[in-house]
Amino acid sequence: MDFALHTVVSRYPPLALVFLALVSCGPKHPFGMSEAEWNALTPKQKYNARVDQAKMIELRRSAREEERRQDAAEAEAERERISLVRAAGTYGSVADCSLQGGMANFRSGFRPMHPAEFSIVVGETQTVTLDRTEKGQQLDIEVSFTPEGDAIRFCRMFLSRTTNDCGLAFRREGRYGYQIRTSMTVARLFKEVDLFCRFPWRGG
Known part of the structure; x- marks a missing residue:
């Protein structure tokens, strides 16, 4: 030293x-x-x-x-x-959603996927894992409920956040309250995937 x-x-x-x-x-x-x-x-x-x-x-x-x-x-x-x-939020602040049908962009390209369900609160971002119907492949996607509470955003993780990487599904007010029911196609992420979200009262 x-x-x-x-x-x-x-x-x-x-x-x-x-x-x-x-x-x-x-x-x-x-x-x-x-x-x-x-x-x-x-x-x-x-x-x-x-x-x-x-x-x-x-x-x-x-x-x-x-x-x-x-x-x-x-x-x-x-x-x-x-x-x-989740325990005491106002109506519309919690969304219970499902993704069904269509195809997701796995490592091997667009392939059919198993149904997936998730629950998300306004302002939250979480990771949702999609499973391919065969060969056990998985795809992690980023799901966000906008702070304004008017839309849910889906993005493929680890890619640049361009309009081609992400898709928005907007909340609508129907006869029985808020809901999202749409078919989504997002470049490099989804093809004709059915999204349904309901908005329970006070998260329950």
């Missing part, structure tokens, strides 16, 4: 693990310096470079941890919101 590194570790114990990681796994010198650039520095400059790099790495690590905490908190808040809407 060179003098600069020893000095930093001894003076800044909280950064000791960062420095050890830098020595064992990271570049030989801070900030990608070449051997010549490093050797041209004074001991104080080397010390400052070690400190600056360790602080930068620690800041990045802290920022990542904070981002993960925020993501977890937002996910938990969304789960609570969904549970509350």
